Amino acid sequence: MDRVRIAVLGASGYTGADLVRLALAHPGVEIAALGASQKAGAKMADIWPHFAAHRDLPPLCRTGEIDFGRVDIVFGCLPHGAGAAVLAELAAPRVIDLSADFRLKSAETYADWYGVPHPAPERLEAAVYGLTEFARPHLADARLVACPGCYPTAALLALLPLAEARAIEPADIAIFALSGVSGAGRSLRESNLFVEVAEAAAPYSVGRHRHMPEIEQELARAFGEPVAVSFTPHLLPMNRGELETIAVRLAPGARVDDLRQLLARRYADEPFVHLLPEGTPPATRMVRGSNHCVLNVFPDRRPSHALVIAAIDNLVKGSSGQALQNMNVMLGLPETLGLEAAPLFP
Known part of the structure; x- marks a missing residue:
């Protein structure tokens, strides 16, 4: 299996860290870049102790330092409004955004509920709302997928x-x-x-x-x-x-x-x-x-x-797990790949 090269923007937040955790168990994924502007230069293990055994992960870096030409899928785990302009301009890689920036089809509704004008309204109509069980027919050709909120x-x-x-x-x-x-x-x-x-x-x-x-x-x-x-x-x-x-x-x-x-x-x-x-x-x-x-x-x-x-x-079905599930469908991989783990109990 050819490994999919991914970049995770916002890897210092909960959804970004959980996406990295799940991606490490995905046999078809290579983590090529990790973005986190405020923590740039740090290792994931330095800010997330549960990655102590994975010090070989790429160091955190600023978004502008990532070579997106060498990335297949970009996961946006940035706060609402912070990454929309960046993600909207990425022409080469396919984007799966975990923020709210591309979920709503109306820029006016977005402005009303989030208090700021939408940074990339021209991309709203083409964004696929990524509730996987209902979005499958639209994911294969999608360039921009908006993961639903939890x-x-x-x-x-x-x-x-x-x-x-x-x-x-x-x-x-x-x-x-x-x-x-x-x-x-x-x-x-x-x-x-x-x-x-x-x-x-x-x-x-x-x-x-x-x-x-x-x-x-x-x-x-x-x-x-x-x-x-x-x-x-x-x-x-x-x-x-x-x-x-x-x-x-x-x-x-x-x-x-x-x-x-x-x-x-x-x-x-x-x-x-x-x-x-x-x-x-x-x-x-x-x-x-x-x-x-x-x-x-x-x-x-x-x-x-x-x-x-x-x-x-x-954090999983409501965020990072659903994002990986969408990626699997987009790329024609088995939908459960990397997500087979049973729930934790107790």
């Missing part, structure tokens, strides 16, 4: 099959989401300190989280009409993991069993998305450290409603 990944895997079948109503979707602290990134901020997070649970970005328009955009495509969801994220005192409990209203004539059957059929042959046995609630411990998503459906006490629950690892 919250939208779990929400959309749970909801898209139901929306496409019109088994639920678009006007009554409420998402209650829980995330580990790594979902907030590695930057130093008071709210992420141990004493602020430990032994506590708290909502944040109440009523206006940046992943809301992304969820609504993709659900609107599935329903064929505009959608507005209620979405409330919460921070939990754990390193990684994400759990979403989604309340939906059944379409006329639909039953809870119909939702289970739709999910069972849609994901029957999927390597990473699994409908659990009836009555088994998803939990983050079922997917920790893996590229898997577990789902289930439960009746709500209101006869016309149901609860759809999904669990993923926010």
